[in-house]
Amino acid sequence: MNNYAFIDSQNLNLSIRQQGWKLDFKRFRIYLQQKHNVTKAFLFIGYISSNQRLYDTLQSFGYILIFKPTMKISTGEVKGNVDSELVLNAITEISNYNKAIIVAGDGDYACLVEYLLKQNKLEKLIIPDINKYSFLLTKFLKHAVFMNNLRNKLENKKRQALP
Numbered sequence: 001m002n003n004y005a006f007i008d009s010q011n012l013n014l015s016i017r018q019q020g021w022k023l024d025f026k027r028f029r030i031y032l033q034q035k036h037n038v039t040k041a042f043l044f045i046g047y048i049s050s051n052q053r054l055y056d057t058l059q060s061f062g063y064i065l066i067f068k069p070t071m072k073i074s075t076g077e078v079k080g081n082v083d084s085e086l087v088l089n090a091i092t093e094i095s096n097y098n099k100a101i102i103v104a105g106d107g108d109y110a111c112l113v114e115y116l117l118k119q120n121k122l123e124k125l126i127i128p129d130i131n132k133y134s135f136l137l138t139k140f141l142k143h144a145v146f147m148n149n150l151r152n153k154l155e156n157k158k159r160q161a162l163p
Contacts, residue, residue: 015128044082099123107134
């Protein structure tokens, strides 16, 4: 199988950290390859120039980074909404993969998941947190895997996480 993963990095990272653990991105990439036959893993991420070391590390693990420009909002928080880029990329690449793995718990992806199902192109929906995801995804739960159950396999147990 030639499957592609489309990963909302902020949704994934924040959801995992809110559960009290850190994701080992290297182990996650291996998991995607071994469990879901992922040949390409697109990681959609906001671009901040000071994070170049992080980006280099993620690329060395085998992720293809798709950057979204970021902006500071009034609270001082940096935002880089990647939803539309992820959906567009999944659709424009559809003829290049057998099945897609969508990694997010955001309801904005419900239309993409539904479309992929109708096209027989959905392998799995990987939702980071069983306790916190959009109700819009509930109709796809028979196609879902929750990462809470993967903590033992994918937790970064080192003191040093990604840069």
